Amino acid sequence: MWGGATRMLQQEEEEESNGNGGGGGGGGGGGGFKEEHLVGLAGLKREKGFIEMTCGCTSAKYGDAVARLRITDEGVFEIVGCECSPGGCCDEGTMKPPAFEKHAGNRSKKWKNNIWVLRHNKKLPLCKTELLGYYNNRGRRGGSKPKVVHRDEFVRCASCGKERRFKRRDRDECRLHHSAANDPNWVCSDFPYERIGCELEEERAASRKAYRGCSKVPGCEGCPFCVCLGCEICLFRDCNCRSCIDFYSCNA
Structure with a gap:
């Protein structure tokens, strides 16, 4: 089952030893990716606008289909360079991950579990x-920017020191959080969603607080x-805080 993956890994190790590509700091792309997320990835190459690495999908019937996973700066995932056929020749070209999973002979329709690096x-x-x-499952089409979901934030009570969660799914919710975060005298009784006091316990840090509403990874620490x-x-023209003033002065 490891034949294809082993051959590709050996080729990439030879390229790295000759100074052509690999996971080092060279290359002209990959600027939006954190280094700690890329450590140890086989065949990592950085190009302008995207990164690539060795990937594959395993079928119980056909074994490993080895290819390259390309991730663009806009969050588009593509599979290129499939080597499923003898001699590394495949006519499929560029594929989306679900199509590659099916192409590899895996019919479970769980590409996030079945495609590996x-x-x-x-x-x-x-x-x-x-x-x-x-x-980003929508990718960038027609020049539009990927949709950013504003993660939940916490505001600390000036009286008891407990933190309260503010959801920021729309402009109104963002405004409620923005006003509270910029009020040095904000207290629990000012919480806009329900009546609470300082006696109410805050969310448990090790469990609930880790989940901030990221649409990609539930326990995301920020992406x-x-x-x-x-x-x-999340910023407002009629607000006098420095963040809002700077944003609207630069985007007048």
């Missing part, structure tokens, strides 16, 4: 990597799709 020479399903944090650096949804 090689990390430190071991198969690792995509669902167990940080790479899915970059996945390009849930961390917004400022937009017309």
